[in-house]
């Protein structure tokens with residue numbers, strides 16, 4: 001009943017978003033910065049912005065998220081935030097002693113037009129940046145893009161901040177995309193099992209899925225180290241997983257530092273993981289017995305359970321890199337992907353989804369919202385919805401099972417610890433999809449069709 005006012009008739013809108021399918025750029029920028037060891041993210045704007053970014057991440061990861069803010073007041077909103085940022089840089093290095101400060105802008109500081117490179121240069125001139133410490137930066141105006149775009153901008157900031165032109169070594173860079181800490185861990189495990197030396201950045205594994213140790217660590221054990229980040233300009237190649245989140249940094253390394261890049265889909269599902277493994281093979285990796293076993297197990301599950309997926313209609317809402325790989329995976333195993341909506345703008349999205357689905361007979365919309373998705377489902381009902389926690393309202397209203405995936409997930413746990421990337425991740429994803437479909441079947445089946453076995 002919560003969504004009882006959503007009408008069936010779809011009216012085209014341009015100047016109105018209802019229930020956005022995205023969060024703001026600095027949320028993604030803050031998440032990316034946390035993937036650098038010893039880094040303190042800094043939000044150049046008002047305290048309210050920073051509180052929102054931190055709480056979004058804390059509610060999703062169930063971990064404390066440390067970040068600082070320039071604490072804009074009326075004065076800084078009118079005259080600019082240079083004085084606040086200079087003082088903040090001194091305070092942060094003095095009080096919290098980070099190795100790196102990662103500054104991102106907000107709507108307010110972007111609208112004022114604060115020149116972050118100039119302010120950082122001034123801070124260095126004035127001796128506010130101690131020897132051996134670093135400041136990286138990204139412009140993240142939130143009236144364009146989304147959290148995924150903000151993530152990509154900060155990863156680009158990391159590349160620009162640490163890469164140098166150097167002699168090429170026998171190792172590669174991997175940019176894992178805007179994925180869970182567990183997924184970044186899975187990428188590292190696959191790469192290691194194939195014997196490839198890789199710098200994975202950013203890396204929130206061990207930062208936002210750490211253990212309870214009984215004491216508070218301002219800078220947890222995980223994160224890409226500075227010594228590794230200093231190597232990225234000398235890699236022989238970069239694999240960028242997910243072009244929206246990882247493409248900008250990979251392209252900077254390619255054009256400015258001579259590190260050739262390959263843009264791949266996020267390795268979600270069999271085909272996209274095969275592509276990732278093949279790219280690693282081309283760079284000298286060897287498929288391990290362990291990986292071969294996992295692939296075989298995934299194929300076995302897909303074969304055994306195929307009849308439960310075949311021709312089931314599904315609606316997907318979330319972030320573009322995830323949605324492309326999911327569309328391909330679900331189509332490959334027999335689902336009919338009917339509606340795909342992302343809040344992130346990007347004209348290529350529609351084409352990418354149609355290619356992944358192998359058809360133009362699919363409702364796809366970029367820069368759209370939950371309201372639109374709800375209307376699509378009202379016009380053509382589906383058997384399954386996949387999306388973040390906000391999709392639970394549609395799921396309840398339409399009595400359609402939901403698999404939570406993407407960001408944010410506020411009302412469930414597990415995403416931090418159990419990956420959905422790679423062959424093992426594919427198995428977990430299939431298990432989750434199958435479980436919600438079977439639970440729904442058990443709940444709604446008439447007495448005479450209620451079976452003990454599947």
Ligand code: SF4
Pocket residue numbers: 024025026045048049050052053105106107108142143
């Ligand atoms: S004002 Fe802009 S940067 Fe701040 S929380 Fe809102 S959308 Fe994000």
